[in-house]
Amino acid sequence: MVSIREFSRFGKQQYQTYKIAYLPSMAVLSMCQSGSCSMKSLVEKGEQIEEGQIVASECENPDNKYPACIHSPIPGIIKDVLDISMPNGKNAKSLLIEMSGNFTFSGQKKDVYDWKNAVSVSRKIKQISEMGIINTFEKNESLANQLDEIVEESKSHSTKPLVVRLFDKESDTSIESFIANQFKAQVIEGAAIIAEIINAPFVLFFSQKGEFSIPEKAEYQDLFVKAKPQFIEKKIKNYPCGNYKQILKMANQFLKEKHAIEYESVLGVSAETCLDVYNGIVHSYPAIDRFIQVQGDAIAQNQILKVRIGTTLRNIFNECGGFHEQPSQIIINGLVNGTAVSDLDTPVTRYVHTIFVTTSRYFPRQIQTQCIRCGKCNLICEEKLRPDKIYERYSAGDPLGSTYEKTIKYCTECQLCNTVCPARIPLYQTIKLLKDRQNEKNF
Numbered sequence: 001m002v003s004i005r006e007f008s009r010f011g012k013q014q015y016q017t018y019k020i021a022y023l024p025s026m027a028v029l030s031m032c033q034s035g036s037c038s039m040k041s042l043v044e045k046g047e048q049i050e051e052g053q054i055v056a057s058e059c060e061n062p063d064n065k066y067p068a069c070i071h072s073p074i075p076g077i078i079k080d081v082l083d084i085s086m087p088n089g090k091n092a093k094s095l096l097i098e099m100s101g102n103f104t105f106s107g108q109k110k111d112v113y114d115w116k117n118a119v120s121v122s123r124k125i126k127q128i129s130e131m132g133i134i135n136t137f138e139k140n141e142s143l144a145n146q147l148d149e150i151v152e153e154s155k156s157h158s159t160k161p162l163v164v165r166l167f168d169k170e171s172d173t174s175i176e177s178f179i180a181n182q183f184k185a186q187v188i189e190g191a192a193i194i195a196e197i198i199n200a201p202f203v204l205f206f207s208q209k210g211e212f213s214i215p216e217k218a219e220y221q222d223l224f225v226k227a228k229p230q231f232i233e234k235k236i237k238n239y240p241c242g243n244y245k246q247i248l249k250m251a252n253q254f255l256k257e258k259h260a261i262e263y264e265s266v267l268g269v270s271a272e273t274c275l276d277v278y279n280g281i282v283h284s285y286p287a288i289d290r291f292i293q294v295q296g297d298a299i300a301q302n303q304i305l306k307v308r309i310g311t312t313l314r315n316i317f318n319e320c321g322g323f324h325e326q327p328s329q330i331i332i333n334g335l336v337n338g339t340a341v342s343d344l345d346t347p348v349t350r351y352v353h354t355i356f357v358t359t360s361r362y363f364p365r366q367i368q369t370q371c372i373r374c375g376k377c378n379l380i381c382e383e384k385l386r387p388d389k390i391y392e393r394y395s396a397g398d399p400l401g402s403t404y405e406k407t408i409k410y411c412t413e414c415q416l417c418n419t420v421c422p423a424r425i426p427l428y429q430t431i432k433l434l435k436d437r438q439n440e441k442n443f
């Protein structure tokens with residue numbers, strides 16, 4: 001375990017408010033909003049579409065029963081369909097939408113729907129799919145698919161607890177805690193909807209000590225039918241924090257101590273996912289907005305922006321007053337776990353939470369060199385993998401050998417090996433590639 005401070009570049013900044021960004025005059029709407037599942041477009045070049053219109057509802061992978069539908073973030077005309085570089089470094093087919101026409105949602109009063117009255121679980125799951133909600137807790141997958149699997153499983157096995165993470169996984173980010181505090185009532189109600197769908201026996205909210213003000217019972221008790229929610233503060237000192245494995249451990253520690261029970265698995269969700277569920281179910285408002293923390297020593301104004309998906313980085317930086325120093329790196333979704341991008345036309349997708357723009361003082365450009373056998377990658381890997389050996393064998397084209405083969409599935413994708421490697425070797429990327437190949441083989 002490594003002290004969280006060792007990975008902190010800017011420190012945690014607490015934001016009290018956010019700014020609503022201008023709608024983009026040209027939106028770049030990726031057909032891959034979950035980061036892995038590519039969707040089939042329902043519309044074509046030259047078509048006029050409405051704000052919030054579903055433009056993709058079927059996944060390229062037919063096994064994806066409840067994909068997260070994609071909606072147009074603005075009304076407009078599809079000017080082109082192109083392959084464009086995404087925030088995760090991959091290319092994806094994208095619609096270029098030029099704004100024109102009337103707005104369906106912007107400036108309109110939202111309908112309110114009483115979800116507690118009889119609407120079937122399957123209808124709620126379908127609506128979560130139609131509203132395009134992904135679970136940003138870890139893998140950015142369709143939440144409706146996850147819920148459907150749990151509901152199906154619970155017909156033969158017992159169901160699982162719901163755990164809501166109200167803190168950020170990295171030491172420099174504060175977007176999750178910001179959403180949890182700013183939209184506390186909505187996040188709790190979103191969690192109550194999820195808990196009702198999976199019939200969760202327990203609902204645990206974990207927050208970082210001092211970051212989240214625990215609500216009064218009266219604020220939430222009528223929302224939860226089965227399990228009464230429990231708000232637990234943790235003093236988190238070490239990184240990595242808040243990945244699935246750690247959340248499961250934290251949940252079981254608590255449940256064992258208070259209720260003498262442990263679970264094999266839990267459903268982990270982020271505060272942002274709960275907010276999306278609230279908006280999607282209570283207001284039928286699709287996931288077309290994101291709250292994004294924009295920070296760094298190269299950007300003129302650090303702030304939290306509410307932006308439409310499809311807004312490009314170029315527009316976002318203009319909203320923040322541009323650069324006041326030459327940027328060296330643009331890193332999406334965290335300084336440790338994130339991806340460096342260089343194209344300012346990269347659009348915001350549903351899985352974008354933070355954008356760090358740094359000068360060379362913080363992140364000097366580094367080139368890959370040979371392994372110097374310092375052993376840091378082995379020391380830092382909590383799962384006891386040997387990233388250096390795995391990379392060495394892979395890059396030489398040698399067989400991995402059964403010992404290393406077996407360990408790969410335990411990689412939690414924390415990326416700490418990359419972070420400490422002085423030779424800048426793509427250790428995590430290599431292990432991830434091998435892990436994906438193993439998964440495909442086993443499928």
Ligand code: SF4
Nearest residue numbers: 381411412414415417
């Ligand atoms: S990314 Fe995987 S291999 Fe690298 S330190 Fe984390 S768990 Fe270990």
Ligand code: SF4
Nearest residue numbers: 371372374375377421
């Ligand atoms: S951290 Fe990098 S340089 Fe050090 S042993 Fe691992 S791969 Fe080699």
